[in-house]
Amino acid sequence: MVLAVIELAARTELIPSRFLPPPTAVAVRIVAEAAQGRFWLAIVDTLAGWALGLGIAALIAIPAGILIGSSEFVxxxxxxxxxxxxxVPSVALIPLVFLLFSPSLEGKVFLAVFAATWPLLVQTQYGIRNVLPLQLDTARSFQISRHRVIFRVLLPSALPYLATGLRIASTxxxxxxxxxxxxxxxxxxxKAINEAREGAAVELMYGYVLIAGMLGVMLNAVFAGVERRALHWHASQRGTTT
Amino acid sequence: MLKLEGVSKRYGDENTGVLAVRDLTFEIGEGEVVTVVGPSGCGKTTILKLMAGLLAPSSGAVTIDGRPLVKPPLEIALVFQDYSASLYPWMRVAENVRFPLDPKRVSSAEATGRVERALESVGLTRFADSYPWQLSGGMQQRVAIARGIAYQPKILLMDEPFGALDAQTRAELEDLVMRVRDEFGVTIVFVTHDIDESVYIADRVLIMGPRPTYVEQELVVGLPHPRDQITSKEDPSFAHLRGIVYRSIRESTQAMASVAKDPER
Amino acid sequence: MSGRRIGLVAAEILTPVLLLAAIAIWTNTASSFYFPPLQEIGEAFAENWLFARVASDVLPSLFRLLAGFLTAAVLGVALGVLLGRVAWLRRQASPVIEFLRAVPPPALLPFTIIALGVESPAKIALIAFVCVWPILLGTMDGIAGIDLTQRDTGRSFQIRAMRSLFRVELPAASPQIFAGMRTSLPLAIILMVISEMVGATDGIGYFVVQSQRTFALPDMWSGIILLGILGYLLNLLFSLIEGRVLAWHRGAREQTR
Structure with a gap:
């Protein structure tokens, strides 16, 4: 229904189509674009940057969060x-990135890693610090090795926090x-959005903005799904009992 | 085999700290069921943690077979009151029972056998693949007991294990504890605040005094085995022992109340 | 015990000091072009921000940020109340809102440049447009989730709609409203900075990029540090406000109980 209203507004030039083209025109344009290799390449480039950013942030933040969370001193x-x-807004580092990296994968991944590390680090830390003391006492009373305590007790118990951290870090x-x-x-x-703007290809620009939004929705959905599966034992996912 | 000699425990530092336990001396013999009973807030949990090696005494010594206890020993397994927190919600019942069996010490086949036998003796074989939070409170505490058994300790320490359960479930589990002792020959130390329970399952009762706590009195329970919820409790000696415990606790509670009113005393 | 506590406090104070010292030593000995000595950055910071450029760059940036954020807060709460109350409208709008929220905000930057230009109102509109969704969703969930008995109690005492809104519904939803605002605040800062980097003639973001283009590295770093400090202070300010408002809310609830 909302789409229909926008379509009508754009077709009747209630809003100048230079600013807001009719959704149907955007759809036609983006479908045509999808026939070209550069469209898929742009998506792959963005996804690769996202995955590297999130992955490197996770490699830094999760071990660091465990270390920090398990020692009061640290x-x-x-x-x-x-x-x-x-x-600190990570975008403040953009000028530095301009200087240090060529306009390639590294620069944007650097920004993503810097920004995604903090929420994940903080959530991991909270999770580890919030483990129930009795869960640790139980493990201690059975002489369970440190390695097993980390992987079988600390991490699973911090998993709800980790999942939240990962979801934020992904966004x-x-x-x-x-x-x-x-x-x-x-x-x-x-880059494709920016180039479309410079070339005054308004429909194409909107098309890419839509694609960016769809990526966002998709990644959210994936994380929500993984969260549901990994936390099926957690109180928030199982409704009642105890 | 488990021996406490002149044990005291102080929380906090020398001047401002609180003395929870003073000059505690007793011994637990092999195969015994010993209950530790005392007024609420007398420091029973502290005693249990000292026996488990989870707390270090401020003075005195805890020894097991003559060795000083510096950390939780392999000979001891614990069952906590709060089963919902001490069972891991992300592990299935069988995984929870198996978890303490370190793969370095116990072979996989051996572990599987122990888990099966433990679950069978608490009557939960059918629920091996359930999650603990899918079970009732009484069943969850059975899982915790099975975990203790599978560990094959010499001593099973139980910290008010049935405190959160209803009377009927509690009675079933009391009988289960005595059956476990007979079946596995394990020594059981059972902390409780329930007076009937302390007498019913025990070979020996340690009655604790008010905080800072100590052994106020020791009772040997001569009731014949196997015990029965109805006939054992009808036995005149049961009523007699129960009376002794009750009086002792009432005196301690009154003593604590007057201390609270008049801290100078 | 108390020795341990002293050690912990010492660790908390000493590590930042040591880290700063390490950075000072490293920037002075490494003589890297990109990382000028710490004291030079300090001098540039004092020169630029105490208080020569406050009126020309800091105030415009802060104005855009706050104007955008507050617009988003007002709109988000107003629309959130509406959607929270009217279930059929909420069902219609939810998918659109969820989608707009998932659009990575910077992707909208070129769009605002086309539609609105590069002046301050365009930046304010962009910030408001991006920040409004989390606040709207928070308010909507908060209002829709209000306990029916709570609302009926109000109704049974014949409390007028406006009073009910301000005295019952908004306070009840305030934890979720604040959660939405907390999500929006960093987005506002990000958008302020990048919109000034891409098309602007003043503002801290503009200053930082200009310094970088003219290779005035100490100036550039001073701007980056200022942005860091601003981010920190805004976050602190927000936490203080949130703490006060929600403390009042908690207190009020305990009293009515």
Whole structure:
């Protein structure tokens, strides 16, 4: 219904089609674009940046979060630094990235990693610190080795927090990758949007914006699904009992 | 085999800290069922954690077969009151029971056998693949007991294990504990605040005094085995012992209340 | 015990100091072009931001940020109340809102440049457009999730609709409204910075990019650090406001119980 209203507004030139083209025209344009290789290449470039950004952030943030979360001393020592760096907008680093990297994959991945690491680090840390003391006492009373405690007790118990952290980090990674593509000119959907704007191809620009939105929705859905499966034992996923 | 000599425990530092346990001396013999009963808030859980090696004593010594206890020993398994937190919700029942069996010490086939036998003796074979949170409270506590058995400890330490359960479930599990002792020959130390329970399942009852707690009195329970929820509790000696425990606890509670009113005493 | 506590406090104070010292030593000895000595950055910071460029760059940036964020808050809460109350409208609008929220915000930047130009109102509109969705969704869920008995109690006492809205419904939904705002705040900062980087003639983002293009590295770093400090302070300010508002809310609820 909303789409129909927009279509009508655009067709009747209630809103100038230069700004807001009719959805049908956008759809036609993007379908035509999909026949070309560069369309799929842009999507692959963006997804590769997203995956690398999220993956590297996870490799840094999860082990660091476990370390920080399981030692009061390390927690206190790192807290002021993390509390200060976390709210720093990673886009502030764009000029530095301009200088250090060529307009390629590395620059946008750097931005994505910087931005995605903090939420994941903080969530991991919370998760580890919030493990029920009795769950650890139980493990300790059975002389369970440190390695097994980490993988069978600490991590599963922190999993709800980790999942939240990953979901946020995924969104942030996608945002920063597209930012990098628009501002730095690294190849991907962001660059395609910008080029369409420069070429005054309004329908195409909207088409790519839609694609970016669809990627966002899709990745959200994937994470929500994985979360449901991995946390089926968690109270939030099982409704009642106890 | 498990021996406490002059054990005291102070929380916090020397001047401002709280003395929870003072000069505790007793011994648990092999194959015994010993219950530890005392007024609420007397520090029973502290005693249990000291026996389990989860807490280090401030002075005195805890030894098992003559060795000092510095960390939780392999000879001891614990069953906590709060089964919903001490069972891991992300593991199935069988996985929970198997978890303490370190693959380095117990072979896979051996572990599978132990888990099966433990679940069978608590009557949960059918629920091996369920998650703990799908079971009732009483069944969850059976899982915790099975986990303790599968570990094959010499001593099973139970911390008010049935405190959160209804009377009927509690009675069933009390009988289960005594059956487990007969079947596996394990020594059982059972902390409780339930007076009937402390007498019914015990060979020996340790009655604790008010905080900072100590052994106020020791009772040997001569009731014949196997015990029965009806006939054992009709036995005149049951009523007699129950009375002794009750009086002792009432005195301690009154003593604690007057201390609370007049902290100078 | 108390020795341990002193150690923890010392760790909390010493690590940032040590880290700063390490950075100072490294930037002075490495003599890298991209990482000028710390004291030069400090000088540039004092020169630029205390307070020579406050009026020309900092205030425009803050104005855009706050104007955009507040517009989003007002719109988001208003629309959220509407959608929270009217179930059929909510069903119609939800998929569209969910989609718009999932669009990575920077993708909308070229669109605002085309539709609205590069002046301040365009940036404010972009910030507002992106920040409105989390706030709207939070408000909507909060209002729709209000306990029916709570609302009926209000109705049974013949409380007028406006009073019910401000005294019952909005306070009840305020935790979710604040959660939405917390999600929006960093988005507002990101969009402020990049919209100033891409097309602007003033603002901190513009200054940082200009410094980079003219290879005035200490200036560039001073701008980056300022953005960091602003991000930190805005977050702090938000937490303080949230703490106060929600504390009042909690207190009020306990009293009515």
């Amino acid at each position: 927690y206190r020592a790192t807290r002021p630094i993390i509390e200060f760096l976390r709210p 942030v990674s996608l945002i920063l990758v597209i930012t990098g593509e628009i501002v730095l000119g690294a190849p991907g959907i962001g």
